[in-house]
Amino acid sequence: MQCLKVVRNFSLWSSVPLGQLDPISGIVAQYEADNSPQKVNLGVNTYRDNNGNPVVLESVKQALRIVREKKLDNEYPPIEGLQSFIEAAIKVGYGEAYYTQNSKNIAGCQVLSGTGAVRLGFEFLNKFAPSGTKVYVPNPTKNIHPIIAQMAGLKSQEYRYFDPNTRQVDFQGLSEDLYSAPNGSIVLLHACSHNPTGCDLELFQWKQILDLTKKKQILPFFDMTYQGFTSGDLEKDAQAIRLFTEAGVPIILGQSFDKNMGLSGQRTGCLSLVCSNEKEKQIVVSQLNLIARSLWSCPPVHGARIAETILNNPEIYQLWLGEVRIMAQRIKNMRVSFIKALNDLGSPHDWSYISKQFGMYSLTGIGPQQIKELVEKYHIYLLSNGGISIAGLNDSNIKYVAKAFHEVTKHTLI
Numbered sequence: 001m002q003c004l005k006v007v008r009n010f011s012l013w014s015s016v017p018l019g020q021l022d023p024i025s026g027i028v029a030q031y032e033a034d035n036s037p038q039k040v041n042l043g044v045n046t047y048r049d050n051n052g053n054p055v056v057l058e059s060v061k062q063a064l065r066i067v068r069e070k071k072l073d074n075e076y077p078p079i080e081g082l083q084s085f086i087e088a089a090i091k092v093g094y095g096e097a098y099y100t101q102n103s104k105n106i107a108g109c110q111v112l113s114g115t116g117a118v119r120l121g122f123e124f125l126n127k128f129a130p131s132g133t134k135v136y137v138p139n140p141t142k143n144i145h146p147i148i149a150q151m152a153g154l155k156s157q158e159y160r161y162f163d164p165n166t167r168q169v170d171f172q173g174l175s176e177d178l179y180s181a182p183n184g185s186i187v188l189l190h191a192c193s194h195n196p197t198g199c200d201l202e203l204f205q206w207k208q209i210l211d212l213t214k215k216k217q218i219l220p221f222f223d224m225t226y227q228g229f230t231s232g233d234l235e236k237d238a239q240a241i242r243l244f245t246e247a248g249v250p251i252i253l254g255q256s257f258d259k260n261m262g263l264s265g266q267r268t269g270c271l272s273l274v275c276s277n278e279k280e281k282q283i284v285v286s287q288l289n290l291i292a293r294s295l296w297s298c299p300p301v302h303g304a305r306i307a308e309t310i311l312n313n314p315e316i317y318q319l320w321l322g323e324v325r326i327m328a329q330r331i332k333n334m335r336v337s338f339i340k341a342l343n344d345l346g347s348p349h350d351w352s353y354i355s356k357q358f359g360m361y362s363l364t365g366i367g368p369q370q371i372k373e374l375v376e377k378y379h380i381y382l383l384s385n386g387g388i389s390i391a392g393l394n395d396s397n398i399k400y401v402a403k404a405f406h407e408v409t410k411h412t413l414i
Contacts, residue, residue, distance in 0.1 A: 023143055023383055031381045039379040040397050042388035046264050047229075047327055047360065050394045055262050055327070059320035063309035067302075077301050079289040081110020081270075085304040088311035089270035092234060093224060093255050098245050105275045107284035109292060110299040113269040114225040115144060117254025118188075120271050121221060122152035123291045124284075125186060125252075135186040135221070136178065138162075140363075140385065142195050142223075145188060159187070162197045167353040167365060169199045171208075178212055186219045191253075192237040193226035193359025196387035200230055200358050206240045210247055220244060221252040228260045230358040232328035234321065250274040257307045259360070260324050266303025331360060334393040341402030349414055360391045370408040378404035 027043035049055050080086065086108040091099040094106070111117045122135065135154050137145050138161035149156035159181070160173030178187060189209075194200055201209070213220055222241060228234045235242075244251050253272045258264040271288070275281040292298075310320050339351045354362050366374075366386045374380040380401060382388045393401060 027381045034379055036379040042382040042392040044389045044392045047259055048391045052394050057262050057323045059310050059316050059323055062316050063306045066309050067305045076298050079293050079298050081299045082304045085308035086110055088308045089255055090272050093253055095242055104278045105281055106272050107275055107281045108272040109288045111269045111271045112267040113258050114254055114256035117269050117271040119148050121252050122148055122154050126153040136181055137188045171205055183217050186221055188221045191222045191224035191240050192230040196361045198357025198359055198362045206243055223254050225256040226259050226359050228324035229328050232325035263303045268303035268307050331390050334390050337398050341399050345406040347406050360389050363387050365414040373408045380404055
């Protein structure tokens with residue numbers, strides 16, 4: 001039999017442009033390739049302990065033992081995911097009192113962490129929101145948010161959130177932009193631990209946004225990826241969710257347990273929508289399932305089993321709450337220590353705004369040239385907008401990092 005050799009004299013993919021490298025992945029790649037013993041990764045997107053290591057929480061270890069003892073199989077879960085996990089996630093997100101009264105009206109679906117929650121939510125909105133509806137995203141926000149909107153077919157528009165001059169929330173700009181948005185718009189809101197600024201809204205500001213939401217019939221889409229990392233208190237960090245739901249405003253909520261349970265590799269999250277009644281809930285879930293089937297078919301079960309065990313076991317749940325407080329407190333301590341180290345070096349700048357930010361992230365205010373020096377001279381890796389993860393600081397590197405920041409900023413404005 002004669003074999004025919006097919007030779008192509010053209011490339012099918014020659015016109016495909018090079019994809020933009022994800023900022024976080026790019027930093028990790030640079031950091032891993034650096035052989036300097038002093039290198040520091042301040043672009044890390046997960047919590048680190050005081051030795052700079054990923055953390056496996058004791059609550060996770062105990063939950064994992066219970067999961068293993070059950071000797072469960074690895075069959076497909078339902079498309080919407082594990083119901084026991086979904087219910088537990090909704091309860092911790094909305095609060096037990098609201099859940100008890102309204103669980104029959106909350107449509108929930110297990111998703112691939114916070115990113116999956118936003119993607120599934122945006123796909124649903126693109127399909128069922130009125131044609132031309134825009135989603136408003138904060139400027140700045142997670143770099144992936146506008147990309148997800150585009151991929152899902154939604155038009156996105158930025159609203160002002162952060163004032164680089166005051167290094168605080170630009171609440172006047174935020175209010176003006178949302179007031180100018182067409183009635184019925186969708187607004188993406190960070191529930192707590194804003195990424196990348198670390199600047200959260202205060203309760204009185206949330207109340208004003210609530211009033212604006214009612215007046216403009218805005219649909220709030222909350223991204224709650226870091227519950228517990230702002231204050232160390234899960235209830236307090238969910239105050240915006242409590243405020244809106246108690247006022248009867250239908251919301252969409254995306255949750256992730258990647259950070260506060262240390263389950264980043266398991267991609268464990270939940271998307272939920274507040275519906276008018278149980279029938280509407282069932283319809284919404286049916287449509288979420290259709291979309292999810294085409295995105296990931298069904299979600300992974302391992303992380304969900306760990307998370308629901310933690311959330312549903314009273315003893316392990318209390319242990320986990322304590323561990324969340326410890327993680328949040330370490331981040332706060334690093335903020336204070338970083339400012340002190342800079343002041344001790346005689347920095348001419350006022351760095352106090354860093355202590356007024358919350359969660360893992362901070363926009364430092366340093367510029368491109370200073371960032372370049374930090375990377376090339378000091379082997380300190382951070383985001384191109386000057387954003388850093390406070391979780392990347394620890395007792396062993398904080399003086400070195402402060403010294404480097406001082407050296408690159410002492411003769412310049414920030």
